[in-house]
Amino acid sequence: MATVNLILNTRYQSPGEKFSKFPIVFIIRNNGTNSHIGTGIRIEEKYFDKTKWIKKGAPDILDNLFENIQLQKKLADIQSFINELTNSGEVYDMTAAQIKQRYIARRAKEKYNFSTYFKYFAGTKKGNTARIYQNTLDLIKKHAGDQLHFADINPKFLRDFETRMTDKGMKINTIGIHMRNIRAVFNSAINDEVIELNLYPFRKYKIKKEKTIKRNLTIDKIRRFKDFDLPGVPGLSRDVFMLSFYLIGINLIDLCHLTKKDIKSGRLEYKRRKTGKEYSIKLEPEAKKLIKKLSGKRYLINLLERYADYDAVRKYINKGLKKAAKKAGIDKPVSTYYCRHSWATIASKLDIPKETISAALGHEIGSETTSIYIEYDMGKVDEANRRVIDSIQNFNVL
Numbered sequence: 001m002a003t004v005n006l007i008l009n010t011r012y013q014s015p016g017e018k019f020s021k022f023p024i025v026f027i028i029r030n031n032g033t034n035s036h037i038g039t040g041i042r043i044e045e046k047y048f049d050k051t052k053w054i055k056k057g058a059p060d061i062l063d064n065l066f067e068n069i070q071l072q073k074k075l076a077d078i079q080s081f082i083n084e085l086t087n088s089g090e091v092y093d094m095t096a097a098q099i100k101q102r103y104i105a106r107r108a109k110e111k112y113n114f115s116t117y118f119k120y121f122a123g124t125k126k127g128n129t130a131r132i133y134q135n136t137l138d139l140i141k142k143h144a145g146d147q148l149h150f151a152d153i154n155p156k157f158l159r160d161f162e163t164r165m166t167d168k169g170m171k172i173n174t175i176g177i178h179m180r181n182i183r184a185v186f187n188s189a190i191n192d193e194v195i196e197l198n199l200y201p202f203r204k205y206k207i208k209k210e211k212t213i214k215r216n217l218t219i220d221k222i223r224r225f226k227d228f229d230l231p232g233v234p235g236l237s238r239d240v241f242m243l244s245f246y247l248i249g250i251n252l253i254d255l256c257h258l259t260k261k262d263i264k265s266g267r268l269e270y271k272r273r274k275t276g277k278e279y280s281i282k283l284e285p286e287a288k289k290l291i292k293k294l295s296g297k298r299y300l301i302n303l304l305e306r307y308a309d310y311d312a313v314r315k316y317i318n319k320g321l322k323k324a325a326k327k328a329g330i331d332k333p334v335s336t337y338y339c340r341h342s343w344a345t346i347a348s349k350l351d352i353p354k355e356t357i358s359a360a361l362g363h364e365i366g367s368e369t370t371s372i373y374i375e376y377d378m379g380k381v382d383e384a385n386r387r388v389i390d391s392i393q394n395f396n397v398l
Contacts, residue, residue, distance in 0.1 A: 002030035002091045002099060004078045006071055008048040009036065020044060024054075024071070026078055028096040035096035037078065037103070039071065070147070077151050078103060084198060112194055114148040114185070115140075121185050127253055127310065129274060136181040139165065150195045153182065155205040162208075172210045179207045216341040219349075221330050222392045228328040237320030239290055240303070241339055246287035248360050248385055249340025250279075256313055258300035277362050282382040284389055346391055352384045360384055 009025045021042040028035050047058035053071060054064040061067055081103050085091035091099065112120060118140075122133035140148070143161055158179065165175045183202050189195045217225065226242050229235075244250050253273055262270045268281045283291075296302030303313045318335045325334040332338075340361065347357050360381045 002028065002082045002086065002094075002096070004028050004075065004082060006039075006053060006075055007050075008043070008045060010045060022048075024048070026075060028078070028082070028099050030091065030094060030096045030099060033096040035100040037100055039074070041067065069145075073147075073149065073152065077149055080151050081106070112189070114150045114153055115146050117150075117189055117194060118185050121188055127273060128314075132177065133181050136178040139178060140182075150186070150189065150199045153186070154201050158182070158201060158205045172208050176207050176209050183207070215332075215335070215338050216345040217330065217332065217334070217338055219346055219391055221332075222342060222346075225325070225328050225330060225334075226392065228324070230324050230327060233316060233320040234324035234327060236294075237317045238324045239294060240301075240317055241321055241324075241334070241336065243287060243290040243294065243301070244336060244339035245343055246284055246290070246385075246389060247281050248381075249343045250281070251340075252314060252317065252336045253310055255301065256299065256303045256310055259298070260300055262300065272362065275362075279362060280378055282385065284386060286389055343388055346388050347384055350384075350387055350391060352387065356380045356384050 005027055007025060007027050008022050009027075010022050012023055021044055024039045024041045024043065025036040026039070028037065041054070041061075043054065043058045043061065047055045047061075049055055053068050054061055056064050058064060082091065082099065085094065085099065085102070094102075115137075118133075118137050122130055122137060125133055140146075140161070143164055144152070144157070162175055162179070165178065186195075186200055186202065190197055190200065222245070225238060228238070230238050240252070240255070244252065244255055247255070247268065251272070251274070254270060257273065258268070258270060262268055263283065266283055268279070268283055271278050291300060294301035294303075296305045298305060303317070304310065307313045307316060314336075321334045321336065325332060344357055344361060347360070348354075359378070
């Protein structure tokens with residue numbers, strides 16, 4: 001049976017040194033053969049313990065505990081690799097040197113470890129998505145450091161990480177966001193051929209989810225909200241909310257960055273910043289009125305001219321919405337997310353077909369494969385939006 005251990009190789013002394021220093025190595029044994037994998041660490045024999053490894057006070061070792069933790073991780077990684085070979089049956093015909101070469105070849109292929117690849121992956125994202133991934137990475141660092149390998153992220157690690165977040169009072173769905181971020185990193189690493197499929201931990205670990213509270217307002221509440229007298233920031237926030245609603249729940253970040261050039265032939269033509277997907281929305285009179293009221297010099301509306309950046313916009317608009325909702329007698333923590341959910345819910349109550357609602361929201365129509373062949377009639381979306389807007393104008397449309 002193939003084994004791996006950490007030893008001080010006292011048979012090899014570094015030449016030309018005043019004190020006798022010996023290399024710390026991983027020794028692989030199999031079928032009566034052995035082979036060494038170096039660690040790059042050399043110490044005097046008196047500073048090495050067979051079970052506790054590097055002792056405190058070893059020259060040139062700033063933190064023996066940290067070094068021992070890193071050695072333990074590497075030992076576990078080699079052992080995991082040997083276990084894979086054992087499970088596949090390959091190990092029984094291999095020498096220790098062949099195991100070593102296979103291991104080194106695989107690690108040479110890994111340009112990134114988990115921590116560095118996560119940083120790379122997060123860097124490919126933009127705006128709030130990038131911040132959410134960075135938040136996940138920060139939590140992982142606090143939990144287990146910032147030099148993790150993909151092999152370290154196994155089902156036990158994920159369960160322990162989940163427990164830690166639960167102990168800190170995080171809700172199940174918030175934890176789920178971080179777990180899905182980790183899963184996305186693994187999926188990307190596999191697609192990029194940075195790691196192999198056998199390292200994927202989500203076959204044995206399932207992400208938990210609980211039903212979320214519906215984030216939508218009824219027709220009656222939107223009617224009251226849109227006409228309620230609200231001065232200052234609450235009034236501004238309400239106007240932004242209604243403009244988003246009239247534009248089929250456009251995301252706040254997209255709404256902020258629109259310019260007058262994005263209006264073409266009475267339609268709003270833009271690309272979603274998060275996905276790059278193209279949208280085309282007919283500008284109804286209600287939307288045009290609010291665009292004129294909120295008009296900016298550089299942008300279509302003036303939010304990024306009022307506030308320092310998008311983070312400030314999001315903070316103050318959502319804070320203002322909660323104040324506006326309270327003043328209007330709406331007992332929900334209203335945020336800009338409510339626009340999209342409310343539009344879809346009202347459309348459903350109006351018996352607008354699911355395919356039309358999906359097209360309006362930019363979702364796939366049917367399966368991802370079949371949607372490629374469908375060029376959806378945007379006239380149906382225009383008609384649906386008009387019906388939704390009419391429903392909150394006290395018209396008898398239900």
